[in-house]
Amino acid sequence: MFLRLVTDSFGRRPRRKLLTGAALALGMAVATAALSVALDVGDRLAKEFRSLGANLLVTPQADSLPLEIGGVDYRPVNAGAYLPEADLGKLKTIFWHNNIMGFSPMLEVPVVASAAHDHVPIETPGNFTLIGTWSDKNVLIPDGTTYRTGIAKTNPWWNVDGKWFGDSHQCVLGSAFARRFGLHTGDRLNVMSRTSEGHAVGLSLAIVGVLSTGGPEDNGIVASLGTAQALAEKPGQYRRLYVSALTKPEDAFAKRDPKTFTPKEYDTWFCTPYISSIAFQIQQELPGTDVRVIRRVAEGEGQILTRVQMLLWLVTGMALLAAALAVGASSAASVIERRTEIGLMKALGAGSATVGFLLAAEQLLLAFVGGGTGYALGIILARLLGEKIFGVAPEPTLLVFLVVIGLAAVVTLLGSAIPLRRASLYDPAPILRGE
Amino acid sequence: MTDLVATNRAMFWRIIRRLLSANRGRLFVMLLALGAGAAVTAALLNLQVDAKRRLTTEFRAFGPNVLITSGNTLDSSHSVTLSQDIEKVILQMGLGAHVGPFLYIYGDISSDSSSRVPAVVVGMLPFSFDALEPSWKIEPRLAKVRRGDCMVGAVLASRLHFVGERVVHVSVGSNELDCTANRTLSSGGEEDNQIFIDLSVAQSLAALPNRISLIQLSVPGTLPQVSDSITTLQKRFPDADVRPIRQFSEGEAKIYNKISGLLTATVGIVLLLTALCVMAAMTNVAMERKMDVGLMKAIGGATRRVLRLFLVEAALLGFAGGLIGAAAGIFLSIGLGKAVFGVAARPRLIVYPVAVALTIVVAIFSAFPLRRLATIRPASVFRGEA
Numbered sequence: 001m002f003l004r005l006v007t008d009s010f011g012r013r014p015r016r017k018l019l020t021g022a023a024l025a026l027g028m029a030v031a032t033a034a035l036s037v038a039l040d041v042g043d044r045l046a047k048e049f050r051s052l053g054a055n056l057l058v059t060p061q062a063d064s065l066p067l068e069i070g071g072v073d074y075r076p077v078n079a080g081a082y083l084p085e086a087d088l089g090k091l092k093t094i095f096w097h098n099n100i101m102g103f104s105p106m107l108e109v110p111v112v113a114s115a116a117h118d119h120v121p122i123e124t125p126g127n128f129t130l131i132g133t134w135s136d137k138n139v140l141i142p143d144g145t146t147y148r149t150g151i152a153k154t155n156p157w158w159n160v161d162g163k164w165f166g167d168s169h170q171c172v173l174g175s176a177f178a179r180r181f182g183l184h185t186g187d188r189l190n191v192m193s194r195t196s197e198g199h200a201v202g203l204s205l206a207i208v209g210v211l212s213t214g215g216p217e218d219n220g221i222v223a224s225l226g227t228a229q230a231l232a233e234k235p236g237q238y239r240r241l242y243v244s245a246l247t248k249p250e251d252a253f254a255k256r257d258p259k260t261f262t263p264k265e266y267d268t269w270f271c272t273p274y275i276s277s278i279a280f281q282i283q284q285e286l287p288g289t290d291v292r293v294i295r296r297v298a299e300g301e302g303q304i305l306t307r308v309q310m311l312l313w314l315v316t317g318m319a320l321l322a323a324a325l326a327v328g329a330s331s332a333a334s335v336i337e338r339r340t341e342i343g344l345m346k347a348l349g350a351g352s353a354t355v356g357f358l359l360a361a362e363q364l365l366l367a368f369v370g371g372g373t374g375y376a377l378g379i380i381l382a383r384l385l386g387e388k389i390f391g392v393a394p395e396p397t398l399l400v401f402l403v404v405i406g407l408a409a410v411v412t413l414l415g416s417a418i419p420l421r422r423a424s425l426y427d428p429a430p431i432l433r434g435e
Numbered sequence: 436m437t438d439l440v441a442t443n444r445a446m447f448w449r450i451i452r453r454l455l456s457a458n459r460g461r462l463f464v465m466l467l468a469l470g471a472g473a474a475v476t477a478a479l480l481n482l483q484v485d486a487k488r489r490l491t492t493e494f495r496a497f498g499p500n501v502l503i504t505s506g507n508t509l510d511s512s513h514s515v516t517l518s519q520d521i522e523k524v525i526l527q528m529g530l531g532a533h534v535g536p537f538l539y540i541y542g543d544i545s546s547d548s549s550s551r552v553p554a555v556v557v558g559m560l561p562f563s564f565d566a567l568e569p570s571w572k573i574e575p576r577l578a579k580v581r582r583g584d585c586m587v588g589a590v591l592a593s594r595l596h597f598v599g600e601r602v603v604h605v606s607v608g609s610n611e612l613d614c615t616a617n618r619t620l621s622s623g624g625e626e627d628n629q630i631f632i633d634l635s636v637a638q639s640l641a642a643l644p645n646r647i648s649l650i651q652l653s654v655p656g657t658l659p660q661v662s663d664s665i666t667t668l669q670k671r672f673p674d675a676d677v678r679p680i681r682q683f684s685e686g687e688a689k690i691y692n693k694i695s696g697l698l699t700a701t702v703g704i705v706l707l708l709t710a711l712c713v714m715a716a717m718t719n720v721a722m723e724r725k726m727d728v729g730l731m732k733a734i735g736g737a738t739r740r741v742l743r744l745f746l747v748e749a750a751l752l753g754f755a756g757g758l759i760g761a762a763a764g765i766f767l768s769i770g771l772g773k774a775v776f777g778v779a780a781r782p783r784l785i786v787y788p789v790a791v792a793l794t795i796v797v798a799i800f801s802a803f804p805l806r807r808l809a810t811i812r813p814a815s816v817f818r819g820e821a
Contacts, residue, residue, distance in 0.1 A: 030708045048693050052686035057623060065552050065594055068625035069539050157681040214681030294623040299570030300496035307493060308694050311486060311775045315701045318475055322708045389696045
């Protein structure tokens with residue numbers, strides 16, 4: 001009988017139920033979309049922030065003081081310590097290896113150069129810096145796989161007109177350098193360095209592209225790490241490593257000194273992709289290094305991410321509140337309309353509890369159907385939004401589904417509880433008389 | 436005839452008055468629904484406008500985004516310098532930018548506990564970094580810096596083995612100077628290896644009076660605005676090379692676009708939803724009016740006149756609710772702005788008329804289910820059939 005009453009109520013006035021259900025579904029769709037986007041936005045934006053490039057800098061621990069201005073090291077080749085290139089694969093074996101988005105080692109060599117355009121020599125007086133790095137490199141990971149990385153991932157704002165250098169005998173020329181001497185892609189550049197023993201190493205490189213970075217590299221030459229190593233006579237070594245890692249904004253907990261953590265806190269810290277814990281893990285993998293957080297990138301990112309997330313959560317909170325109000329209002333309306341029906345049931349001997357239970361069951365059924373439809377609609381909406389804004393749709397999560405269904409149930413029940421309570425206080429007789 | 440019109444009009448407004456005052460509880464619910472909608476709308480629209488502007492300011496947490504160097508420098512060791520007068524001219528141009536002139540020189544550093552170390556000596560204005568590089572850690576933050584004080588990068592400080600205040604000996608060529616190192620700086624970049632002294636001291640040390648290596652600028656605004664500033668600066672200083680620091684200007688533009696798209700989309704959704712919510716509440720109330728409609732039609736009210744009556748009522752309610760809500764929205768947006776950015780959002784006047792207008796539109800649309808009622812025969816309403 002109970003089931004029959006419920007099905008009957010749906011069958012008798014399908015249009016009214018459809019209207020309430022539609023309001024519910026719409027409200028829940030918006031709630032789902034807002035929640036999915038808000039949950040997803042941290043990760044997505046963190047990825048976007050990687051267009052700012054590396055946020056960690058690895059240098060040798062026992063290094064002499066770098067003489068850097070504007071990101072270029074002006075030390076002579078024989079000063080300071082170096083790090084082995086062969087170890088770099090280990091970076092992808094740390095706990096947070098999936099969060100390492102890219103890395104590129106760098107080795108700078110002071111050189112003198114001369115160029116040739118169509119075999120006509122061009123004088124290029126002055127001292128220049130040749131930066132050796134990876135353009136696009138397959139790094140061998142200790143577990144047997146390879147990982148593709150390079151300067152395009154750690155310094156995405158480096159634009160090259162032409163193509164990137166290959167592994168050897170090729171280079172890209174800084175745009176200011178190229179403009180100054182009228183050099184173009186296809187010309188040749190002879191570079192010569194003076195190594196520690198005083199003898200010179202010379203190489204002839206093909207210019208395959210013109211690089212513009214907006215930085216001091218515009219005045220220099222960029223070639224493969226192998227080229228720089230050959231010029232510096234430092235095979236298999238580099239001086240600086242830039243790492244771009246996906247991180248979680250640092251909170252008060254992450255800002256504490258890891259030495260003061262209890263073992264449990266330490267585990268939490270270690271297993272959270274804070275920049276400090278990633279830096280610590282890299283330092284463990286690459287012994288003899290100093291891993292420093294590039295504060296300008298990391299702090300700025302953290303600050304902006306925190307603000308945007310807070311903003312979105314506030315807006316999402318408003319969306320949820322508005323959805324709850326809308327759904328509550330329409331379910332209240334659907335109960336108020338049925339006062340006569342309630343009066344009739346009570347006149348026939350049904351207790352307040354039975355009536356309440358019946359209506360609650362109806363509302364819950366509606367909530368599940370409406371909430372489920374709303375969830376499906378919301379996922380589509382979230383996909384559209386995600387693809388439009390980030391190019392990637394957020395993954396549907398169980399959490400959002402549960403929250404949405406729960407919210408739908410709570411809100412419909414709450415919305416109908418108040419009119420139901422008032423209805424249960426009335427005598428059936430006046431209601432049936434239409435008073 | 437005019438009497439009739441006047442009487443009609445008087446009656447019209449009398450009915451409206453009665454409709455509004457008949458059920459104070461219902462009036463309250465309707466005003467609440469409309470007001471809440473208008474408040475959310477006003478607050479979100481305000482936030483939407485303000486947050487975008489605020490974000491570009493937040494982006495300056497990344498530090499400077501424009502660099503001015505000498506135009507004919509190719510040898511990137513910064514041996515070619517600019518005149519410091521440029522800085523004063525920029526400050527007079529009113530770009531709203533933070534400006535920091537720097538002079539880079541190579542020198543040797545030593546303290547009584549360490550041997551000589553070659554290092555980059557940077558001359559700068561004492562508090563340049565506070566505004567230019569808010570992310571850098573400078574310890575301790577001093578309120579006042581004397582001319583003979585210097586700041587030491589974290590790596591250099593550990594290389595010189597010192598803690599607390601120390602006298603550092605700086606020599607550049609044959610010129611020498613002692614300064615009191617009372618601040619350390621950690622940036623995670625090359626600055627950790629450098630020592631920072633007062634610009635005028637550095638200029639006399641390097642025998643380069645009134646010369647600087649470069650100027651760093653932190654220009655607020657979106658990418659087009661920053662580009663405009665760059666063009667203006669380049670025109671003003673044709674000899675210098677003005678360029679954006681691409682790492683941040685490009686990255687920021689991308690991120691800004693994402694965030695602002697996200698914000699627009701979310702705010703759009705919430706506004707839609709708020710409208711829906713208000714409509715649901717209003718429709719609910721409107722449906723209760725079928726008795727009124729029935730009665731009016733029974734005593735000879737034309738459908739159009741009855742409808743007009745309810746639409747005017749809805750518009751009036753929308754106006755009142757919108758006004759109340761917009762007023763509440765001012766406070767809501769101030770609170771939201773404070774919560775998110777720590778600074779109250781500046782109220783945008785255009786937002787409020789828009790919010791009120793939207794509320795009226797929503798209220799009128801919500802009254803539209805009455806149209807359906809108007810087609811119902813009054814007799815069946817009274818028999819309780821509809």
